[in-house]
Amino acid sequence: MKTIGHNAVVACIVTAGVVIGSYAATAGAAPNEGSGSGFVWKDGAEVYSKVCAYCHEAKVGPTIRGRRLDPLYIRYMVRNGNRAMPAFRAAEIDEEALTKVAEYVSKSEIDRSGGATQ
Amino acid sequence: MAGKFIALPKGVSEESFAAAVAEFRRVLGQDAVLVTAEQLAPYIKTMMPVPDADHTPSAALLATTVEQIQQIVGICNQYKVPIWTISTGRNFGYGSAAPAERGQVVLDLKRMNRILEVDPDLCFALVEPGVTYKQLYDYIQDHRYPLWLSCPAPSAIAGPTGNTLDRGVGYTPYGEHFLFACGMEVVLATGEVLRTGMGSLPNSNTWQVFKWGYGPYLDGIFTQSNYGIVTKFGFWLMPAPPAFKPFVIQYENEDDIVEIVETIRPLRISGVIPNAVVIAHALYEAPTKAKRSDYMTGPGAIADEAVRQIMKDHKLGAWNVYAALYGTQEQIDVNWKIVTTAFSRSGKAKILTEQEAGDDPAFQYRAALMRGDMTLKEFSLYNWRGGGGSMWFAPVSQARGSETLKQMAMTKRILGKYGLDYAGEFIVGMRDMHHIVDVLYDRTDPAVVKAAYQCFDELLTEFSAEGYGTYRVNTAFMDKVAHTYGPVQRQVHKTLKKALDPNGILAPGKSGIR
Ligand SMILES: Cc1cc2nc3c(=O)[nH]c(=O)nc-3n(C[C@H](O)[C@H](O)[C@H](O)COP(=O)(O)OP(=O)(O)OC[C@H]3O[C@@H](n4cnc5c(N)ncnc54)[C@H](O)[C@@H]3O)c2cc1C
Numbered sequence: 001m002k003t004i005g006h007n008a009v010v011a012c013i014v015t016a017g018v019v020i021g022s023y024a025a026t027a028g029a030a031p032n033e034g035s036g037s038g039f040v041w042k043d044g045a046e047v048y049s050k051v052c053a054y055c056h057e058a059k060v061g062p063t064i065r066g067r068r069l070d071p072l073y074i075r076y077m078v079r080n081g082n083r084a085m086p087a088f089r090a091a092e093i094d095e096e097a098l099t100k101v102a103e104y105v106s107k108s109e110i111d112r113s114g115g116a117t118q
Numbered sequence: 119m120a121g122k123f124i125a126l127p128k129g130v131s132e133e134s135f136a137a138a139v140a141e142f143r144r145v146l147g148q149d150a151v152l153v154t155a156e157q158l159a160p161y162i163k164t165m166m167p168v169p170d171a172d173h174t175p176s177a178a179l180l181a182t183t184v185e186q187i188q189q190i191v192g193i194c195n196q197y198k199v200p201i202w203t204i205s206t207g208r209n210f211g212y213g214s215a216a217p218a219e220r221g222q223v224v225l226d227l228k229r230m231n232r233i234l235e236v237d238p239d240l241c242f243a244l245v246e247p248g249v250t251y252k253q254l255y256d257y258i259q260d261h262r263y264p265l266w267l268s269c270p271a272p273s274a275i276a277g278p279t280g281n282t283l284d285r286g287v288g289y290t291p292y293g294e295h296f297l298f299a300c301g302m303e304v305v306l307a308t309g310e311v312l313r314t315g316m317g318s319l320p321n322s323n324t325w326q327v328f329k330w331g332y333g334p335y336l337d338g339i340f341t342q343s344n345y346g347i348v349t350k351f352g353f354w355l356m357p358a359p360p361a362f363k364p365f366v367i368q369y370e371n372e373d374d375i376v377e378i379v380e381t382i383r384p385l386r387i388s389g390v391i392p393n394a395v396v397i398a399h400a401l402y403e404a405p406t407k408a409k410r411s412d413y414m415t416g417p418g419a420i421a422d423e424a425v426r427q428i429m430k431d432h433k434l435g436a437w438n439v440y441a442a443l444y445g446t447q448e449q450i451d452v453n454w455k456i457v458t459t460a461f462s463r464s465g466k467a468k469i470l471t472e473q474e475a476g477d478d479p480a481f482q483y484r485a486a487l488m489r490g491d492m493t494l495k496e497f498s499l500y501n502w503r504g505g506g507g508s509m510w511f512a513p514v515s516q517a518r519g520s521e522t523l524k525q526m527a528m529t530k531r532i533l534g535k536y537g538l539d540y541a542g543e544f545i546v547g548m549r550d551m552h553h554i555v556d557v558l559y560d561r562t563d564p565a566v567v568k569a570a571y572q573c574f575d576e577l578l579t580e581f582s583a584e585g586y587g588t589y590r591v592n593t594a595f596m597d598k599v600a601h602t603y604g605p606v607q608r609q610v611h612k613t614l615k616k617a618l619d620p621n622g623i624l625a626p627g628k629s630g631i632r
Pocket residue numbers: 203204205206207208209210211212214215227247269270271272275276277278279280281282283284285286287288343346347348349496497499628
């Protein structure tokens with residue numbers, strides 16, 4: 001999708017005597033759009049290096065690689081958070097990426113460098 | 119609670135809500151409408167001293183297009199369902215990704231995350247709300263654009279849209295983020311789409327280069343507000359300077375804040391020091407290198423002697439002033455001379471550069487923030503007391519030494535009364551200082567949670583009694599802070615709300631506005 005709003009979405013909703021016209025009344029200033037599609041995670045290592053590593057390789061969170069942690073436990077921690085560990089929504093780490101990162105962390109070796117990429 | 123949903127919006131029946139959910143699913147698809155406890159768990163974890171139940175959402179909607187959002191507001195108007203919009207949803211210490219009120223539906227725009235434009239000549243970006251700083255950082259690196267970001271401390275996982283809409287701050291010369299915002303696209307409660315400033319003009323190419331447009335400037339009313347849903351956000355980027363010199367200046371005593379602020383203000387207002395300077399207390403920096411339990415056990419606030427010992431063991435000042443110079447080497451050399459002369463006058467300051475402090479973990483992350491690099495090191499704060507409790511107490515101060523000392527002393531006294539430590543810093547200002555205090559407490563201990571709540575309440579009461587207002591607050595205290603700004607402002611906010619969102623579907627309660 002390049003630009004929005006040129007085809008008018010007209011959906012008139014009548015609620016309690018209030019008429020709400022919902023229409024795409026954007027001005028024509030279409031931005032010169034850069035990247036075509038949104039962001040998608042490549043693999044577990046990418047999620048780890050671009051998110052987890054900033055804390056778990058920086059002494060903010062405990063070491064989690066090389067401990068053979070149960071992927072189910074990792075999943076639980078990521079979705080629910082715990083005390084100082086924030087929770088991550090499926091909107092940012094989708095189910096597939098979560099499965100991959102849990103597996104990546106669970107199977108990883110402690111001495112492999114997977115620090116934050118710059 | 120029995121029933122199909124883990125929470126319901128205020129005044130909406132289960133049947134009616136189920137009908138709204140069915141409509142949301144028609145627009146977004148089954149998988150993009152979350153309603154189960156398991157799916158909503160990440161929206162429920164907050165750091166506030168109130169029960170999670172108070173801020174439990176009824177659903178979360180993962181929208182990706184403007185058209186979807188227009189349809190969602192149509193459904194919300196029809197069923198009187200309130201939505202709480204988040205962009206990257208990392209508002210830690212201010213309410214995280216949870217809604218202001220129980221039962222609100224979270225409109226989560228994290229997946230609406232295209233980088234629409236980065237212009238390396240005019241140095242601006244136009245992004246969708248779900249773009250993180252990290253994503254933009256990588257994009258800039260991949261394209262080898264000589265541009266720098268300005269990020270808040272949770273850089274890697276937060277994003278420019280949400281941060282700026284809440285009027286957040288960073289640490290580069292562009293650190294007061296809303297000053298550098300330029301053009302928004304906003305879905306209104308009617309479903310109409312507004313482009314602010316020059317964006318309203320068909321075929322304009324100046325949307326991201328001229329902020330004001332024509333007529334009353336509107337962007338401000340969409341920050342810290344609930345008047346619209348921002349779907350595109352433009353802002354300026356800093357050209358990468360040829361040289362960068364971060365430094366820290368340490369002072370031994372808490373009273374030295376007076377000298378620090380008096381010395382720094384003229385340098386800051388005149389632009390000799392161009393960036394959002396930080397004057398960080400020892401206890402703000404200590405968590406990056408020390409463990410509290412090595413110095414203090416048992417309840418109560420940490421003793422001053424223990425803080426002195428930490429300073430000694432970990433090479434910290436009572437105050438640590440982080441700032442940087444940017445420009446060509448010649449410019450930096452000239453300004454460095456001005457800075458060192460000013461700070462050397464009293465003989466109290468210890469001035470350290472990358473040469474002396476480059477290996478220090480606190481210096482490293484501060485230097486990273488001052489050049490807009492990714493780091494989450496500041497989350498070390500959460501290990502200080504442990505237990506995941508945090509609220510930002512954020513009063514605004516004049517950039518005047520006597521005022522900052524007074525605010526520090528008041529804050530420390532009130533925190534101490536409740537057994538909490540003063541982990542504070544003063545940031546950003548030219549003429550102002552955002553006094554930022556992380557009220558850290560153990561959220562797993564009910565007695566401590568209660569004390570933290572009372573403490574925060576007292577901080578707000580006492581500060582407003584002295585004429586000090588807070589610039590931003592967590593969702594449990596928004597009404598209280600709105601009240602401190604008086605009835606006239608509140609009424610104007612309400613009048614605008616009624617005009618723009620008569621059914622009150624957008625984020626009721628945000629900044630105390632309903
Ligand atoms: C250790 C630590 C350090 C921190 N340091 C800083 C710091 O240096 N500077 C700072 O500013 N903050 C700081 N914070 C607080 C916070 O985490 C950041 O401000 C963060 O950027 C906010 O989250 P976000 O960017 O994901 O915004 P979001 O959570 O997406 O949005 C913030 C709020 O803006 C509104 N909003 C968001 N999107 C929209 C939209 N599309 N339309 C309308 N309204 C919207 C909502 O009210 C939302 O709650 C810190 C937090 C921690 C834990």
